[in-house]
Amino acid sequence: MLLGCIADDFTGATDLAAMLVAGGMRTVQLIGVPGAGDAPPDADAVVVALKSRTAPVRDAVRDSLAALAWLQQAGCRQIFFKYCSTFDSTDEGNIGPVADALLVALGGGLALVCPAFPANGRSVYQGHLFVGSALLNESGMENHPLTPMRDANLVRVMSRQTEGTVGLIPLVTVAQGAAAIRRAMSQFKEQGRRYAVIDAVMNDDLLAIGEAADGHALVTGGSGVAMGLPDNFRRAGLLADGDSASLPEVGGYAAALAGSCSRATLFQIARARETMPTLELDALATPDAGALAAQALEWADGRLGASPVLIAASAPPDKVAALQARLGREAAGALIEQAMAGIAEGLVARGVRRLVIAGGETSGAIVQKLGVRSLRIGTEIDPGVPWTHAEGVMAEGVAAPMRLALKSGNFGATDFFAKAFVVG
Numbered sequence: 001m002l003l004g005c006i007a008d009d010f011t012g013a014t015d016l017a018a019m020l021v022a023g024g025m026r027t028v029q030l031i032g033v034p035g036a037g038d039a040p041p042d043a044d045a046v047v048v049a050l051k052s053r054t055a056p057v058r059d060a061v062r063d064s065l066a067a068l069a070w071l072q073q074a075g076c077r078q079i080f081f082k083y084c085s086t087f088d089s090t091d092e093g094n095i096g097p098v099a100d101a102l103l104v105a106l107g108g109g110l111a112l113v114c115p116a117f118p119a120n121g122r123s124v125y126q127g128h129l130f131v132g133s134a135l136l137n138e139s140g141m142e143n144h145p146l147t148p149m150r151d152a153n154l155v156r157v158m159s160r161q162t163e164g165t166v167g168l169i170p171l172v173t174v175a176q177g178a179a180a181i182r183r184a185m186s187q188f189k190e191q192g193r194r195y196a197v198i199d200a201v202m203n204d205d206l207l208a209i210g211e212a213a214d215g216h217a218l219v220t221g222g223s224g225v226a227m228g229l230p231d232n233f234r235r236a237g238l239l240a241d242g243d244s245a246s247l248p249e250v251g252g253y254a255a256a257l258a259g260s261c262s263r264a265t266l267f268q269i270a271r272a273r274e275t276m277p278t279l280e281l282d283a284l285a286t287p288d289a290g291a292l293a294a295q296a297l298e299w300a301d302g303r304l305g306a307s308p309v310l311i312a313a314s315a316p317p318d319k320v321a322a323l324q325a326r327l328g329r330e331a332a333g334a335l336i337e338q339a340m341a342g343i344a345e346g347l348v349a350r351g352v353r354r355l356v357i358a359g360g361e362t363s364g365a366i367v368q369k370l371g372v373r374s375l376r377i378g379t380e381i382d383p384g385v386p387w388t389h390a391e392g393v394m395a396e397g398v399a400a401p402m403r404l405a406l407k408s409g410n411f412g413a414t415d416f417f418a419k420a421f422v423v424g
């Protein structure tokens with residue numbers, strides 16, 4: 001194992017894993033901290049997906065250190081701490097405290113802070129993070145319910161969260177390439193600084209930064225900077241050529257489950273309805289998770305076959321509001337998530353082995369129900385949404401192997417569902 005990654009949320013982990021696969025690293029995503037007895041998978045990179053972005057600081061640090069210990073045990077040569085490209089955090093953390101703890105555990109030194117991902121509209125100039133053409137604190141992120149970002153200056157933001165000192169490696173240095181970046185980092189190290197926020201406004205900047213990070217015990221950033229890391233291992237002769245995205249074949253039926261109510265997913269469902277047998281659940285008429293699941297499985301019984309089916313709980317805002325008004329916001333969400341998890345379990349019992357899931361929370365509920373803990377990352381269907389292969393031990397009665405594609409609500413083109421089953 002070459003690269004060990006710790007991601008502070010699930011979809012961020014998948015995003016990073018897909019980036020590494022695209023760079024030629026065979027990558028497995030683990031859900032939660034692996035157990036001490038869990039054997040490392042046969043892969044070049046492992047991404048441990050935590051739920052530490054908005055967890056209490058102590059829990060985030062504890063889980064990150066536990067993940068680090070396992071990755072070190074597995075022989076990883078470099079550790080990558082992945083957070084959101086909008087630097088989602090508060091003055092208390094969790095980026096600073098987690099990075100501090102990881103750095104201390106790794107024996108100190110200097111770590112890069114690089115959330116930039118210009119291709120996705122995240123650039124850093126003079127230490128200021130931009131989302132598109134807007135400063136972070138004018139991008140809408142200033143109103144985020146959990147991690148409002150009211151300061152775009154990452155040197156200041158990081159300084160408030162860490163016990164160490166933070167410097168800036170400006171674009172003029174980055175533009176001179178990896179050797180210049182390395183020199184700047186050495187100077188920071190001599191000055192006793194712990195972090196270097198680094199500017200990047202083009203993909204080439206990320207590649208130079210990735211090259212300069214060769215040999216660093218810890219790199220921190222968004223998935224963009226991971227673009228430059230596989231080449232370091234390739235240059236060292238540690239990364240074999242070959243298809244890093246190939247997944248074992250699976251047979252069985254195919255189905256899609258949608259629990260996201262985002263606009264993108266609603267459009268995708270409307271498009272899929274034209275070509276796929278589609279059931280839209282009516283939770284208002286049947287506000288009972290068990291009954292909804294039973295209805296859906298009865299509907300699926302006659303339809304599972306050569307072509308995929310789609311079962312959607314997703315609804316437009318007025319219907320969501322109606323269910324929430326009746327049950328309360330949390331209970332409405334929990335009802336649907338429980339129903340979708342029950343449907344997924346029933347579908348797998350009926351022989352479904354390729355499952356597409358739309359919605360972050362919905363995916364989490366289903367993955368938990370199926371007992372999935374390890375996903376090998378394959379080809380992307382749309383950016384950020386790869387097919388994955390669930391391996392290893394799953395919940396009792398759930399047959400592995402199977403393929404899963406877990407889509408965050410807003411991701412994917414309008415033809416996502418049909419395309420998914422063509423790709424994988």
Ligand code: ADP
Pocket residue numbers: 259260261262283313314315319320321323324332333334335336337358359360361362363407408409410
């Ligand atoms: P996204 O990735 O778009 O945020 P999530 O699955 O994370 O999607 O969140 C969608 C939430 O909406 C889930 O908690 C889901 O259970 C809930 N939900 C889905 N359909 C409905 C509905 N018809 N009424 C109310 N809530 C719903």
